[in-house]
Amino acid sequence: MKKLLVSPAPHIHGQESTSKLMRDVIIALSPSVAVSVIFFGLSAIKLVLVGVLSAVILEYLIQKYLMKTKVTIGDYSAIVTGLLLALNLPPSAPWWIALIGSAVAIGVAKMTFGGLGQNLFNPALVGRVFLLVSFPVIMTDWAIPESFITGADASSGATALSIVKEGLSRGMTMDQIFNANNFSYGEMLLSKIGGSVGEVSSLALLLGFIYLLARKVITAHIPLSIIGTVMLITGIFYLADPLHYPDPVFSVLTGGILIGAIFMATDYVTSPMSKKGMVLFGAGIGLITVLIRYFGAYPEGVSFAILIMNATVPLINMFFKPKRFGKEVKNG
Amino acid sequence: MSRTFSLGGIHPHDKKISANREIGEFPLVDTAYISMSQHLGSLSEPVVAKGDRVLTGQLIAKSTGFISANIHSPYTGIIHNIEPWPDLSGNMVLHIIVKVEEDEWIKGIDLDPSVERNIKLSKEEIIKRIAECGIVGLGGAAFPTHIKLTPPPGKKADILIINGAECEPYLTSDYRLMMEKAEELLVGTKIMMKALGVEKAVIGIEENKPGAIKKLKDTARKDYSEIEIESLKKRYPQGGEKQLIDALVRRRVPSMGLPIDVGVVVQNVGTAVAVYEAVQKNKPLIDGIVTITGDCLPDQRNFRLRVGTTFEKIIDVVGGMPQEAVKVLSGGPMMGKAISKLTAATVKSTSGILFLSQEQTKRAPENNCIRCSKCVQACPMGLEPYLLNKLARASRMDDLEENMIQDCIECGCCAYTCPSCIPLLDNIRIAKASVLKIMRSRARK
Amino acid sequence: MNTVLLTVLVLSILGLVLALVLYFVAQKFKVEEDPRIDGVQEILPGANCGGCGEAGCRAFAENCVKAESLDSLFCPVGGNETMKMVAEYLGRTIDEKAPRIAVVRCNGTCENRPRTTIYDGYVSCSVMAALYAGESECRWGCLGGGDCVAVCKFDAIKMDGVTGLPVVDEDKCTACGACVKACPKAIIELRNKGPKNRRIFVSCVNKDKGGIARKACGVACIGCGKCEKICPFDAITINNFLAYIDPDKCKLCRKCVAECPTGAIHEINFPVRLPKKEEAITVEQ
Known part of the structure; x- marks a missing residue:
């Protein structure tokens, strides 16, 4: 007679799986990768390839030979980490920068904590911040290498934020900076302005955002809360002193706000579980980002802001519980 | 509406x-x-x-x-x-x-x-x-x-x-x-x-x-x-x-x-x-x-039984055990009991007898929790199944009670939705019974 | 230079003030405790296993100091030696207790007890026991989920991969009883370790009628009563079709082991029976 299978309920499972979710994130990042290849050509391809391959190979080696556990590169999470790291590098960075970044991201930020799901900090960001602190010159050199569009001459570039910061320190007003550099919102959406590989086109990032929302991979709480907070605070500064502070739309479209809000802050492992917690987390990131931008030494602060807020996630999870169904306890 | x-x-x-x-x-x-x-x-x-x-x-x-x-x-x-x-x-x-x-x-x-x-x-x-x-x-x-x-x-x-x-x-x-x-x-x-x-x-x-x-x-x-x-x-x-x-x-x-x-x-x-x-x-x-059903059953029926x-x-009357069926349930697939x-x-x-095939019901191996919060979003009682599961495996009864495990209705939404295929409800169900027992014995005192 | 001096001065004063605060707070909120509790705790093994029935070694030490007599207190991990030392330290006397060990009373291997269903849930005895009777026809036997292994603090119990049953490591087991509490089927029992570690027990807990038990498992106790009759010391009783050997009465004569038709009675650490004897019996027959 046939041996029957017995298990506790539920007896069916949804279609979701970790690898499918990660695959969706990769698909959502593909427009940005495509745009960066168009803009930065071979150097973008090189960085993405090195980042992804080294992340996957390192994870495999560490799990197989160092930790001697089940190898889980099949869940695609290493690919996502490598990809995000590569997209956060300046296009002119040499290939070994991506390799070191991946090694730190996978080796230090992910595997030492016990692998997927155990890490406290977003691995890609830890890799990036490690590089930023260790190789400040390379990591802030926004020279645009040869590209398919602008032709062969490598033009030196700077991010919009660093231009603004420098301009302000030289005593220029926002209008003067804008006019001197021909900034326009249309360009920022498709962006020719210097920046990391993945920051080039806001439109491509938004496309990925819409895809993630449609596939229900992420909810909109964290990204909207970050963007909302940044707009609110920069808006207050702008209204108070429009000559010396950029307007909110410019603040959101430049720098790493979008890629950070959509892809880095929403990393499952390092973001809060409840919706209330997510909103608070996003607001914290927005606030710290603006503070670093306006009062810190760096022109950009999204990476630092996300990492700082990552550290608060366990606390947020402890204090911000989801809305319970029936909170009050029966009397008698 | x-x-x-x-x-x-x-x-x-x-x-x-x-x-x-x-x-x-x-x-x-x-x-x-x-x-x-x-x-x-x-x-x-x-x-x-x-x-x-x-x-x-x-x-x-x-x-x-x-x-x-x-x-x-x-x-x-x-x-x-x-x-x-x-x-x-x-x-x-x-x-x-x-x-x-x-x-x-x-x-x-x-x-x-x-x-x-x-x-x-x-x-x-x-x-x-x-x-x-x-x-x-x-x-x-x-x-x-x-x-x-x-x-x-x-x-x-x-x-x-x-x-x-x-x-x-x-x-x-x-x-x-x-x-x-x-x-x-x-x-x-x-x-x-x-x-x-x-x-x-x-x-x-x-x-x-x-x-x-x-x-x-x-x-x-x-x-x-x-x-x-x-x-x-x-x-x-x-x-x-x-x-x-x-x-x-x-x-x-x-x-x-x-x-x-x-x-x-x-x-x-x-x-x-x-x-x-x-x-x-x-x-x-x-x-x-009683509904007698399942995709692998050639003829699904509703009987006054x-x-x-x-x-x-019952299996005889509906034409014998289907070839692909590996699990027979009394009730539906979410809350029914597997018949041994x-x-x-x-x-x-x-209310129903359901035949499920290997492909439909066999559990996938458990992976690490990626804290995606899908279980939290799916829980109709506003609980945190990922946390309850973790606390249940560590038998931390006080923390479980504080996190309202006693409110769990055992609907299985959390285990259904988990992308890492963690059998969340298996442990939560057991721990809930223990917590309710503790609460009842305390109420008696 | 001035800055250095100032820094040192400020820090020193700060340290002094805080030290004074700490001192007064400690004095004010001091809890009077019998210093002997610390002494007893030092003697105890410090495994905090809960085998004595207390939350940890500290609570047990408190009990030892407070209690009138040490007779009802026993640290299973430290055993008689530790208890003797505790008694000596406290200036009391204590009787020696027979050392005990955890015994798994099920021999339902995959061979002896065919599986009729396949379990596909979280592997844990408590989850399985709440769900159903078990993978085999025997609803009394070991579920094989390994809850006993998970609770053992001394690494003294392991699942045998072939038989699917837990095996107790005689050298490591301290008879703390954690596995006994963890087993939802109450299969594990603490029994006297016996002279030279020799002991005899019924390796079955099936309380079904003989026929049902036998059908479910080839080595089940069927409650036939043969052992009860042959035992010269009245150590064996049969309740609900299940034999039980009283470890205090059993004199390890091994007669019941030979008599049991299903081989449910196990003897441990005895020398192998001489084949000569058996041959002699067959010749006689």
Whole structure:
């Protein structure tokens, strides 16, 4: 007679799986990768390839030979980490920068904590911040290498934020900076302005955002809360002193706000579980980002802001519980 | 606009593949195994002896204690034995075993199929009759109905909700009942309204059953204007008592509370029809509508099935065990129980038998929790299943209680939705039982 | 230079003030405790296993100091030696207790007890026990989920991969009883370790009628009563079709082991029976 299978309920499972979710994130990042290849050509391809391959190979080696556990590169999470790291590098960075970044991201930020799901900090960001602190010159050199569009001459570039910061320190007003550099919102959406590989086109990032929302991979709480907070605070500064502070739309479209809000802050492992917690987390990131931008030494602060807020996630999870169904306890 | 409950929930494919099969009569069996544990509460006590001849509908075991129910013979025949027999999970329970003969109903039961609309009995007589006929809740928990219809002193119901959501995938027994016994259902609802002394009743039906909604609305429009028919969005676990109350009347049952705490009594459509049959026709609860279904089954059916039929016999009647089937469930795929003994027999609250294939039901290996919070979003009680699972595995009872594990309704949404295939509910269910035990022993002190 | 001095001065004063605060707080909120509790705790093994019935070694030490007599107190991990030392330290006397060990009373290997269903849930005895009777026809026997292994603080119990049953490591087991509490089927029992670690026990807990038990498992106790009859010391009783050997009465004569028709009675650490004897019996027959 046939041996029957017995298990506790539920007896069916949804279609979701970790690898499918990660695959969706990769698909959502593909427009940005495509745009960066168009803009930065071979150097973008090189960085993405090195980042992804080294992340996957390192994870495999560490799990197989160092930790001697089940190898889980099949869940695609290493690919996502490598990809995000590569997209956060300046296009002119040499290939070994991506390799070191991946090694730190996978080796230090992910595997030492016990692998997927155990890490406290977003691995890609830890890799990036490690590089930023260790190789400040390379990591802030926004020279645009040869590209398919602008032709062969490598033009030196700077991010919009660093231009603004420098301009302000030289005593220029926002209008003067804008006019001197021909900034326009249309360009920022498709962006020719210097920046990391993945920051080039806001439109491509938004496309990925819409895809993630449609596939229900992420909810909109964290990204909207970050963007909302940044707009609110920069808006207050702008209204108070429009000559010396950029307007909110410019603040959101430049720098790493979008890629950070959509892809880095929403990393499952390092973001809060409840919706209330997510909103608070996003607001914290927005606030710290603006503070670093306006009062810190760096022109950009999204990476630092996300990492700082990552550290608060366990606390947020402890204090911000989801809305319970029936909170009050029966009397008698 | 259809209504729905406010927190969590999932949308599994409903797979109502047996929806269009009319209710058929199940053939007589040779031997019936009647469990003494067909309801929540203490075992019933046999009132017949080995060798006695019993008639269909005769009382064979009586209720013991406050929460218990009478059991009547589903068949005519000789009592072969009264001994422990395995239930569907292999545990031994006292059964009355009847060698079945030609049907001969006991006197006093009205077998005329015409609808009896006039409610003659008084409030007290109705509750007494329901208790005598051994009616239990047919929604799953099998709680004795007469107790539910007698609110504890100081509590008063003002609305009766009839659960026609049938949110479990595959099952269609309630749907068929609504289609074929619409008027009986409405009379049964009126009887329960009279017993409770409430003025209003709502029947909630998910919108994937438009036929039932239309049929009941058409029938109710004529003579039953006090009964509202509400359509609900398709969403699991809509049929959970607390969720249904939230969806239909926007009241929240408090933690550790009962529906009566917010003035509501919930009954299943099957129970309403059973109440009708008991009160108007004096027929005890000896049978129920059972869906026999599954993608691997060639012929899905809905049967009027008498209590005490073995699963083996049912499988025989539907053409043997399907080749691909690896798991047989009593109930739906979300909350049903896996059957480990096919020699076990059906009970009053059996609502469906489902065959699942390896591909549909085999659990995938567990991976690391990626803290995606999908379980938190899916939990209809607003709990954090990932955390409860972690605490349960570490047996941290105080923390579990603080995180409201006692509110878990064991709907399985968390385990269904987990992308890492963590069997969240397996551990939560066990820990919840321990926490409830601790809470009860503390309350006694 | 001035800055350095100032820094040192400020820090020193700060340290001094805080030290004073700490001192006064400690004085004010001081809890009077019997110093002997610390002494007893030092003697105890410090495993905090809960085998004595207390939450940990500290609570046990408190009990030892407070209690009138040490007779009802026993640290299973430290055993008689530790208890003797505790008694000596406290200036009391204590009787020696027979050392005990955890015994797994089920021999339902995959071979002896064919599986009729396949479990597909979270592997844990408590989850399985709440769900159903078990993978085999025997509803009494070991579920193989390894809850006993998970609770053992001494690494003294392991699952045997072939038989699917837990095996106790005689050298490591301290008889703390954690596995006994963890087993939902109450299969594990603490029994006397016996002279030279020799002991005899019924390796079955099936309380079904003989026929049912036998059908479910080839080595089940069928309650036939042969052992009860042959035992010269009245050590064996049969209740609910299940034999039980009282370890205090059993004199390890091994007669019941040979008599048991299903081989449910196990003897441990005895020398192998001389084949000569058996041959002699067959010759006689």
